[in-house]
Amino acid sequence: MIKNYIKIAWRNLVRNKAYATISVIGLALGIACGVLIFTLITYHLSFDTFHKDKDRIYRFYTEFHDQGVDRVGAIPQPMARGYRNDFAFSEKTARYISFNKTLITITKGSEVKKFGEDDGVAFVEPEYFDILNFPSLKGDKKTMLVNPNEALVTEKMAQKYFGNDNPIGKTFKLDNNITVTITGVLQDLPNNTDQKQQIFISYASMEAYAGKGRENNWGGVYSGCQGFTRLKPGVTKAQVETAMLQLVKKNYTGRDLQVWRFKLQPIAEMHFDRELGGYADKSYLWALFFIGVFLIITASVNFINLATAQALNRSKEVGIRKVLGSQPFQLFWQFIAETAIISIIAVGVAIGLSEIALTPLNNLFHARMTFNWAELSAFIVVITIVVVFLSGSYPGLVLARFQPIKALKSKLSQKDVGGFSLRRVLVVTQFTISQVLIIGTIIVVSQLHYSQTADLGFNKNAVVLVPLPQNDKMKMSTMRNRLSEIKGVENVSYCYNPPASRSNSNTGIQYDNRAEDEHWSINTKQADENYISTFGIKLIAGRNFFKGDSVKEFLVNETFVNKLHVKPQDVIGKQMAINGRDYKGTIVGVMKDFYNYSFHSEISPLCVMPNYQSLSTVAVKIDMRNAKATLADIDKIWNQTFPEELYSYQFLDDTIARFYQMDNILLILVEAFAGIAIIIGCLGLYGLVSFMAVRKTKEIGVRKVLGANISSILWLFGKEFSILLLIAFVIASPLAWWAMHNYLKDFQYRISIGPQIFVMSILSTFIIAWITVGYRAAMAALANPVKSLRSE
Template sequence: MIKNYIKIAWRNLKRNKAYAAISVIGLALGITCGILIFTLISYNLSFDNFHKNGDRVYRAYTEWHDDGVGRSSGVPQPLGKAFRNDFSIAEKTARIINFRDNLITITKGSDIKKFKEETGVAFTEPEFFDILTFPLISGNKKTILTHPNEAVVTQKIAHKYFGDGNAMGQVIKLDNKINFTITGILKDIPPNTDRRQEIYVSYSNMDQYTDKERENNWGGVYSGSEVFTLLKPGTTIEQANAAGDMMVKKHYTGRDLKVWKFKFQPLNDIHFNTELDASVDRKYLWALFFIGIFLIITACVNFVNLATAQALNRSKEVGIRKVLGSLPRQLFWQFIAETALITFVAIILAVALSFLTLPSINQLFTSEMQFNWAQLSVFIAIISVVVVFLSGSYPGLVLARFQPIMALKSKLSQKHVGGFSLRRVLVVTQFSISQVLIIGTIIIVSQLHYSQTADLGFRKDAVVLLPLPQNDKAKLTTMRNRLSEIQGVENISFCYRPPASQSNNSTGVNYDNRAEEEHWGINTKTADENYLKTFGLKLIAGRNFFPADSTREFVVNETFVKKLNLKPQDVIGKILSINGKHTTAPIVGVVKDFYNYSFHGEISPICIMPDYRGYSTCAIKINMGSAKTSLPAFERVWNETFPEELYSYEFLDDSINKFYQMDNILLRLIEAFAGIAVVIGCLGLYGLVSFMAVRKTKEIGVRKVLGANIGSILWLFGKEFCRLLIIAFLIAAPLAWWAMSKYLQDYKYRITIGPGIFLISILLTFIIASITVGYRSILAALANPVKSLRSE
């Protein structure tokens, strides 16, 4: 019986090749999107779930409850030690201090190799590898990093530095400061973890690498200073948070008792918590999940549309079968078999397309996703059953309920297969989904364009950023003089970071010797006197500070003044104290506000002050016409100034674009999915118009004989679909407005969703649909009426 069903299904598909091709392509595109989205979601959900006892692993983080609530994934450096010594609720606790963009030097005789490690180096307490179980393939797990000057690296790093040679016992030098001997090699870090560091060194060397005071400093937080803990079985997160409250009571006084809070975050929350340092938002995964469902539904709707349209062509076949004794359920299962055959071919095509597309998805996300064939097989099996019954049930029921006498007499009409009322609903459903995605694409494009072209309050074009590995005053002076002689150089500034940066320092602030600090922090930017000129910052009151090696004067921004409820001229000459009153100087100028983060965050109160010890960037404003000669000259000067370091540079506008990396990824995905939804919808439209053309052959011939022109024939086809597209738009517009309003809430500074966006969407949809409908309609309109009437 099943064999017979499949044989008949195959014959029907061969007889209706266009119908079969459109159905297969539509389903294949929808299922391909489903497979890729399933892979993407399952990949993200798998992050760090391979650690033994991962359900008991937590990371400490900091909250500040003052002027709003601020959060950081970092904690004061002594917190881990205090938690380990003062509380017994954890089996293991480890501190890990992460640094990025480190220089690693390997010396063998006169051969010197230099490597710039973007993922950086982590100063790590040995218990870390008992908490997070990264496999060690060489070395003694009980003793690694227990002594100073030890390092653990991954297989990848070992091969990168030493090739096929043995890395154990080899010496690497960190930032030309400290030598470390490799005493352990880790198995390569899996792609589904947020711990991307591949070089771990002894925590006991931290004092040599940075300021010794950090070990006992409870007042500062570096975002790379983390604490991981493995709680004892039965210990709850509430108990851990209570321990955090007790540490605040022990180590803070006065107003800080209410401001500071230490809490603990489950390991499985780290990858998704965007309030801390996660790069993936769960709501985006949910959005992709629903997009995948919508695309599969769109493909199924397309199939149902075409299948019911084809049903009348098979009415005599069904009538004969019923007369010969076929039962309704047999006819139903015959059509399900036909649907299953189409779905099977579509799935084969979808798997092939997914396999070809995955490398591009990995490149887009800079990930290493692979198909988990065990999970994917289950997913494909489930999606196959769902698609077959979702697509095949209704057409199968329609065929099964045909009355044999009416079928054999050719008296069945559109109303017996659901008529246009059903297909109207299906077409509206398809294009509602398509228009939601089109509107979403237009809004994301508009917001990114706004982010990239809006006035940031500073000049970002043609500014080259060079790293400063050392703060030697003589070297910096010589470097400035030599760089200023290069053709095309307009301005040079030594600073910590440019005005907008992903790396920012914030601290408490005391204004005008008030009794207590303000209830908000200030973003500090160390820079020389050329900072304002190089970046085009505009003074609105007072003056720039005078050249100096240390902080003797401050320049603040408008937001700082607004926080104090004062006018710009009111703060000139007033005393400002930061860093717990360690730095005190008068305010001499106020600059117009500029964005110091991306448009996702608000402009902070800012103070700019000179201090050569804090300079880590050389910003050079250049004439882009001379860039080809300027950039090589910068490299020569830099290499001669810092011969032991590794040269690199970056344009400021490229640095700022990194703020919107995830938004650009989301845009690319939405564009692709919107395009696929439109293609599936157009396939359905083309199939329906083709069917209409066949059914209306006699009508078109009669109209042409009676004098109808081509325009009126085209309108015969177009008026129906225009009405449906307008209805689809009326459904899609409010849904898209609601979804994209939620998306834009992530931006503190954003576009407004105006009527122009919806107008562009409906116009695009009409143009695409008109091309699809118009092509087939013109063929029908140009047909010879004599042949049309004779064929009937």
Template sequence: MIKNYIKIAWRNLVRNKAYASISVIGLALGMACGILIFTLITYHLSFDTFHQNKDRIYRFYTEFHDEDVSRVGAVPQPLAKGYRTDLAYSEKTARVIDFNQTLITITKGNDVKKFGEDNGVSFAEPDYFSILNFPLLKGDSKTILAHPNEAVITEKIAHKYFGNDNPIGKVFRLDNKVNFTVTGVLKNLPNNTDRRSEIYVSYSSMDEYGGKDRENNWGGVYSGSQAYTLLKKGITREQAEKGMLQLVKKNYTGRDLQVWRFKLQPIAEMHFDRELGGYADKKYLWALFFIGLFLIITACVNFVNLATAQALNRSKEVGVRKVLGSLPVQLFWQFIAETAIISFIAVGVALGLAELALNPLNNLFHSQMAFNWPQLTLFIVLIAIAVVFLSGSYPGLVLARFQPIQALKSKLTQRDVGGFSLRRVLVVTQFTISQVLIIGTIIVVSQLHYSQNADLGFNKKAIVVLPLPQNDNMKMSTMRNRFNEIKGVENVTYCYNPPASRSNSNTGIQFNNRPEDEHWSINTKQADENYLSTFGLKLVAGRNYFKGDSVKEFLVNETFVKKLSMKPQDVIGKTMAVNGRSYKGTIVGVVKDFYNYSFHTEIAPICIMPNYQGYYSIAVKMDMRNSKETLAALDKIWNQTFPEELYSYQFLDDSIARFYEMDNILLNLIEAFAGIAIIIGCLGLYGLVSFMAVRKTKEIGVRKVLGANISSILWLFGKEFSILLLIAFVIAAPLAWWAMHNYLKDFQYRISIGPEIFVMSILSTFVIAWITVGYRATAAALANPVKSLRSE
């Protein structure tokens, strides 16, 4: 019996190639999207879940309770040591400090090799590898990083530095400061971890490297300073966090007692906390889940539309089978068999499409996702079963309930094929989803365009930022003078970082000798006197600070002045103390507000101040008409000044564009899925028009005999779907507004959702749908009316 079902089903599909092909394409596109989204979601949910005691592993982070609560994914360096010695909540606690963009030098005889490491180097305490499970392939796990000047590297790094030689005992130099000997080799890092460091060195070598001043500094947070703990069994996170209040009371006084708080974050949640440096966002994963679900439903809806349209063409076949004794249940299972064959072929096509799309998806996310076949197989089986019964049941029931006499006389009515109203609902569902995605795409594009082209309050174009590996005053002065002599250089400034940067330093302030510090912190920008002219920052009151080693003068922004409820001119000449009142100076100028990070965050109160201990980078304003020659000249002078270092540079506008990397990824995904939803929707619309063409064959013939032209027949089809599209738009518009309003909440500075966005959506949908309907309706309108009326 089953063999007979399959044989007949296959013959019917071969006979109706166009119907079978469209059905397979629609289902395959929906399934392929489902497979990719399933792979994407499971990949991100797997991050750092492979650690043996993952349920008890936590990362420390800092909360600042100012006027608002803000968080940073780092802690003061002495925190973990104090937690370990003063509290008894953990089995093990370890500090790790990450330094990005480091230089590794390997010397072998006269051969010197230099490697620039963007992921940098991490100084880690020995227990770090007892808390996190990164397998050690070579070396003694009991003494790993237990002594100064030891290093542990991954297989990948070992091969990169030393080729096929045994790396144990080999020596490398970090940033031309400290030598380290390799004592261990780690297995290459899994793809699904946020701990991307591949070079670990002894924490006890921090003093030699240059971090001694931070070891007892409870008042500062370096962005790379992290700590991890393995809680004892039975100890809850709430208990440990409550215990850390003792450390606050012990090490802070005055306002800081209310401001500083330390919290614990489960390691599996790190990946999804973008505020603390995580990469993904569970809101976006949920959005993708529903998009995938809707696309699969849309594909099923498309199949139902095509199948029910096809039912009229098979009415005589069904009538003959019923006259010959076929039962309704047999006809039902025969159609289920046809659906199963289509679904089986669609699964194969979907897997092929998903395999082709996986590499572009990995490139988009900068990831290395792969299909997890045990999970994916189960997912595909469940989806295939669901698709077969969701898509096959309704058309199967429609065919099974045909009355044989009417079927043989071709007298089937609209009601006999299941009711046209249901197909209307299905088409409305398809285009509701399509228009939600189209509106979402337009809004994301508009917001990103606004973010990347709005006036930031400073000049971001034609500025190149170079690292400054040494703070030798003589070298810095010489290099600045030589840079200024280059024809294409317009201005040069030394600074910690540009006006907008991921690396931001915050501190409390004491204003004008008030007895208490202000109940809010400021963002500090440390730079020389050329900072304003290089970046085009505008003064609204006062003057720039003077050049000189003994001058202690500050510039503040308008937001700083507003926090004090004062006017710009009123703060000029007032004193201010920062960094725990250790650095005191006079406010001499107020600059116009500028964005110090992305549009996701509000403009902070900012203080620009000189730092005569040194800077991290040098920014150069260029004339881009001769950019190649200018960059080459900068390269030559930089390498002559720092011959032992590795030269690199970055354009400021490229750095700022990376603030919106996740938003661009979301945009690319929405664009792709919106396009697929439209394709599937058009296939469904094609099925609806096909059904209408069959149902209205004789009506079209009569109209043509009575003199109707092609345009009037096209309108006969068009008015039906136009009403459906308008209904879909009425449903989609509020849904899209709600979803995108919540998306825009993540931006402190955002576009407004205007009516033009919805007009663009409905117009684009109408154009695409009219093209689809016009193609099929024109064929029906051009058909010979004699053939359609012959049976009358």
């Protein structure tokens, strides 16, 4: 029986090649998207879930309770030590302090090799590797990183630095500052971890590398300073967070007692909390999940549309089968068999498409995703069964209920196969999904365009950022003079980071010698006196600070002034102290607000201050008309100034564009999926119009003989689908507005969703649909009426 079902089904598909091809392509595209989205979601959900006792592993983070609650995925450097000393809730606690963009120098005889590491290094306490499951390959785990100037590297880094030589006992120099000895090698870090550093140095070396003063500074939070802990069994997160209030009482005074809070974040949630530095957002994964479901529904709808349209062509076959004794359930399973064959072929094509698309997807996410065939096989089997019954059930029931007498006399009408009413609903469903995706694409494009072209309050164009490896005043002064002499260089400034940066340092502030610090933090930026002219920052009150080597004067921004509820002129001449009152000086100027991070975050109160010891970047404003020669001269001068270092540079506008990396990824995905939804919808439209053209061949011939022109015949086809597209638009508009309104909530500074966005969507949909319908309809309209009338 089953063999006969399959044999007859195959014959029918071979006989109707166009119908089978369109059905296979539509289903394959939908299933391929489902496979890729399933792979993407399971990959991201697996991040840092492989650690033993993962349910008891947490990262500390800081909350600032002011007018609202601000969260930072980092802690003051002494915080984890204080927790470990004061409480017994945890089995292990470890500090982890990372520094990006470091230089590794390896000397072997007279040969010197330099490696610039963007992910940098991490100074960690030995307990870190007891908490997290990063197995070692070489070295004694009991003594790893116990002593100063020791390092662990991953197998990948050992191969990079030393080839096949044994790395144990080898040394390297970090940023031409400290020399460390490799005492252990770790297995390469898994793909699904957010711990990116692959060079780990003993925490006991921190002070020698970064200087004194950090170890007891409770007033500042450096973004690379983190702490991890594994709680004892039975200890709850709420217990620990309540107890950590004692740390606040012990180490803070005045308003800080209400401002500072320390919290725990489960390690498996780190990947999804963008506010705390996570990579993704679970809402994006949910969006992708629903897009995948919608695309599979769209493909199934496409199949149902085409199958029911084909039903009339099979009326005589069904009539004969019924006369010869076939039962309705046999006809139903016959059609299910056809659907199964199409679905299996589509799954094969979908797997091939997925394999091809996986590499671009990995490049897009900078990931190393692979297909987990154990999980994926189960998913494919389930999705195939769902598609078969979702797509095949209704057409099978339609065929099974044909009345044999009508079928044999070819008197079945559209009403007998569900008429246009069902297909209208299905076409509306398809294009509702397509228009939601089109509107989403337009809004994401508009927001990113706004983010990247809006006035940031400073000049981001034509500014080259070059890392500064040493704070040597003589070298810095000489290099500034030489750079200023280059043709095409307009300005030069030394700074810690540019006005907008991912690396931000926030600290407490004492204003006007008040007894208590303010109950909000300030973002600090160290720079020289050329900072505001190089970046085009405007002063609205006071003056720029004078050239100096130490902190004596400050510039603050408008938000700082607004937080104090005073006028800009009122803060000029007032005293200010920050960073646990280590830096004290006079406010001499107020800057117009500029965006110090992305549009996802609000502008912070901030200050710019001279402090040459923290200057680590030289910013060079250049004339882009002679950029190539200018960059070559900068390279030459830099290498002559720091011959032992590794030269690199980047443009400021490129670094700002990285703020929106995830948004750009989302845009590309939405564009791709919108395109696929449109392709599937157009395949369905083309199939339906082709079927209509065949069914209306005689009608078209009669109309042409009676004088109908081409446009009226085209409208015969187009009016039906135009109404359906309008209905789809009416349904899609509020859905898209709701979805994108929630997306835009993630931006503190955002576009408004205006009517022009919806007009663009409906126009683009009409153009695409009319091109699809118009081509096939025009062929029917231009056909010779004599041949048309002879066709029946």
